[in-house]
Amino acid sequence: MARSSFSLFRLFSPVFLCLIIAPLGCGGGKVETFSEPNILLIVVDTLRADHLETYGYSRKTMPIARQLANEGVQFDNAFSQAPWTGSSMTSLFTSVYPSTHGFLYNTLGGTTSNFVNQNLVTLAEALGEGGYHRVGHVTNLYVSRKMGFAQGFDKFLEHEHLADADAVTSAAINDLNGWAKKSESPLFMYVHYMEPHCPYSPPADYKKTFESESQPLPPTYKIPRHIDIGSRDLADYRNSYDEEILFANDQISRLLDELKKLSLEENTLVILTSDHGEELFERGNFGHGRTFHDEVLHIPLILRFPAKIPANKKIDTIVELVDVMPTVLDLADLQAPEQMQGSSLKPLLQAAPKMPESPEDRVAYSELFIKGPPRIMIRSRTMKAVCVTEGEPHLTSYFDLTKDPTESNNLVSTLDPSESEALVKQLVQWRVARTKQGAPYQTGETKSLTEQELQRLKDLGYIDDEE
Numbered sequence: 001m002a003r004s005s006f007s008l009f010r011l012f013s014p015v016f017l018c019l020i021i022a023p024l025g026c027g028g029g030k031v032e033t034f035s036e037p038n039i040l041l042i043v044v045d046t047l048r049a050d051h052l053e054t055y056g057y058s059r060k061t062m063p064i065a066r067q068l069a070n071e072g073v074q075f076d077n078a079f080s081q082a083p084w085t086g087s088s089m090t091s092l093f094t095s096v097y098p099s100t101h102g103f104l105y106n107t108l109g110g111t112t113s114n115f116v117n118q119n120l121v122t123l124a125e126a127l128g129e130g131g132y133h134r135v136g137h138v139t140n141l142y143v144s145r146k147m148g149f150a151q152g153f154d155k156f157l158e159h160e161h162l163a164d165a166d167a168v169t170s171a172a173i174n175d176l177n178g179w180a181k182k183s184e185s186p187l188f189m190y191v192h193y194m195e196p197h198c199p200y201s202p203p204a205d206y207k208k209t210f211e212s213e214s215q216p217l218p219p220t221y222k223i224p225r226h227i228d229i230g231s232r233d234l235a236d237y238r239n240s241y242d243e244e245i246l247f248a249n250d251q252i253s254r255l256l257d258e259l260k261k262l263s264l265e266e267n268t269l270v271i272l273t274s275d276h277g278e279e280l281f282e283r284g285n286f287g288h289g290r291t292f293h294d295e296v297l298h299i300p301l302i303l304r305f306p307a308k309i310p311a312n313k314k315i316d317t318i319v320e321l322v323d324v325m326p327t328v329l330d331l332a333d334l335q336a337p338e339q340m341q342g343s344s345l346k347p348l349l350q351a352a353p354k355m356p357e358s359p360e361d362r363v364a365y366s367e368l369f370i371k372g373p374p375r376i377m378i379r380s381r382t383m384k385a386v387c388v389t390e391g392e393p394h395l396t397s398y399f400d401l402t403k404d405p406t407e408s409n410n411l412v413s414t415l416d417p418s419e420s421e422a423l424v425k426q427l428v429q430w431r432v433a434r435t436k437q438g439a440p441y442q443t444g445e446t447k448s449l450t451e452q453e454l455q456r457l458k459d460l461g462y463i464d465d466e467e
């Protein structure tokens, strides 16, 4: 990594002072003595915001999300920088957009993949510079050691392919307790759950929790060839997706209960979010990684940190995954690496509830380089547009979200040409600028995937022989 541009471990940081004066009564190394917050980052893969009751869903799929929101801050309009794991998680972990970090393709020539460039400073590295002990638990190849996500972790445990949330939670709890016994430095723990990613196979106890009338699949639908649809109909898909969320809920609750038992709630920043959502045949498609509709980009983002941020606050300003890293570093009072393109949300978190939050001036960007030509999406609170940037750049869709929140009426052909051209120009310039900023990180290197790894990606629906 490029460490020369900044130094995060400040001589007079509270951690350092606490360690120096510990023998004089700073708590003798007990975990509560650290001034920096512990940080627990929980990523629930493929979790669309609108399937959580705290975001308005009718089913109680994730009560723990509502509890965290009641005890902390919920962002109602958080968006992912890409509708698939590798690209979006790199944005979360480095605070740069895909055009800059360069993790753009999941398979190149069918057998190689991009990965996180070593020159990027990851969240784990930045927290390591700040004196944190860093532990990661993952089950998705796209956030594996091979893909560069172990950068900066002291311990990075790759669970077996599609390991259940209970196995991941048990291991994370072990690590939490092991760290608490030593408690030599504040903790950063990253736990990445694979429920509710397909294939949907909730444990037996969860099956039939949610039932609804049978609904046929749409007459024409797209589904990755390697996903076995069996005899499922549309209702089965949506019910089992929700049951997987409920399973993740119970495991996240178990992990947070452990935090409480250790009396760590007050000074721990808990972040609950996702890397992207899921299409559940709203437009005939299943899965993610193809489109930019809200079902695949609108994600939950909830932060709880009783010591420093208010409770029961909802913020409707548009925010992005690239904002997570600056926010964490800001709340931990650590210096930020220069590469970051996101913004700290701390001012929003700590603003008085009735203070204007200037929601109109923020937009979200998302990018996609797979399953079609390179394209970019811009979304404000009132509009969404998608632009193909290859060849003759042009808009492929434009939605007026004030009149059409479900993105059903593509207005691209009715746009005034000058308006359309201006938007295309803006988006192409945005991408050119981000790509230039990415020069140090885009070495063109790729990682070869083994047969077993390719099969794992097929299991997850990422590789479709038809495309």
Ligand SMILES: [Zn+2]
Binding pocket: 045, 046, 084, 085, 086, 197, 275, 276
């Ligand atoms: Zn994912």
